[in-house]
Amino acid sequence: MPSFISRRLLSVRELGFASRGALGLALVGVLATGAWFSPWSPGAMDHAADLAARGDTDAAVAVYLRVADGPVLPSMARDARWQAAWVASVDTTQPQRAVELLRDFTARYPAEPQAALAFERLATLYSLYQGDPVRAADAWESAAAVSPASPDAGRWLVEAGLAYADADLPERAATALRAATAHPEHAVAAYLGLGRLTLSQDPAAAHDHYTAALARARDEQDASLARLGLASALEALDRVDQALAELEGADASDPAVARRVARLQARERR
Numbered sequence: 001m002p003s004f005i006s007r008r009l010l011s012v013r014e015l016g017f018a019s020r021g022a023l024g025l026a027l028v029g030v031l032a033t034g035a036w037f038s039p040w041s042p043g044a045m046d047h048a049a050d051l052a053a054r055g056d057t058d059a060a061v062a063v064y065l066r067v068a069d070g071p072v073l074p075s076m077a078r079d080a081r082w083q084a085a086w087v088a089s090v091d092t093t094q095p096q097r098a099v100e101l102l103r104d105f106t107a108r109y110p111a112e113p114q115a116a117l118a119f120e121r122l123a124t125l126y127s128l129y130q131g132d133p134v135r136a137a138d139a140w141e142s143a144a145a146v147s148p149a150s151p152d153a154g155r156w157l158v159e160a161g162l163a164y165a166d167a168d169l170p171e172r173a174a175t176a177l178r179a180a181t182a183h184p185e186h187a188v189a190a191y192l193g194l195g196r197l198t199l200s201q202d203p204a205a206a207h208d209h210y211t212a213a214l215a216r217a218r219d220e221q222d223a224s225l226a227r228l229g230l231a232s233a234l235e236a237l238d239r240v241d242q243a244l245a246e247l248e249g250a251d252a253s254d255p256a257v258a259r260r261v262a263r264l265q266a267r268e269r270r
Contacts, residue, residue: 095125098121123137138160140156140159155186158176158186188217191212192222214230
């Protein structure tokens, strides 16, 4: 039978073991929490997302980049770089940082689905914040090349064509716009762009483009724009009567149509 002292010592030892056990569990909890928010755990991605949602863009981008540069799986590094670039791209106060991160992503992952979106964001930044229509057009074309089956591919090509036209690069503009005509949802815009591009130099070609736009127009606004283009081309070809006849089918309440009709009628009376 253990003595009272033995039983007392045993209780003290048990208490010591229990205390050490509780302390161990607490340390495990602290370490687990730290590991969850370390740059190499999925928790770090969640933490960065929370920072971005709170509007702390700088901190979110920094966390994402630490994850990407850490000893993580390639897929996680890719996702972290994409999130860093995307979050940076919606921060209008530092467009150059966004440009650099997006360019880095497209250079590292040129064939990934997100690359098309990265090129689209690059195009917007080049156009709106850097006033560089050529780089914007190149980026829009790259987006369409990366994801030619995207529902937005035609729109990207139209944007590229119009940007090249603004940069006075008509051949490159025509190439992009002709490619856009293969996308039915954006063919009207592409043909309208081609009409505008060729009107001054080749009104006969512009007439064909506007005719193609009118044949594909799905609403009154598109049809009215196409008819105005047709009237412009016919006027340039000295076919004023036909230009007026074309505008008979346009929206008479449109001020642009009314002005064009008045001008053509004045020219006809000369």
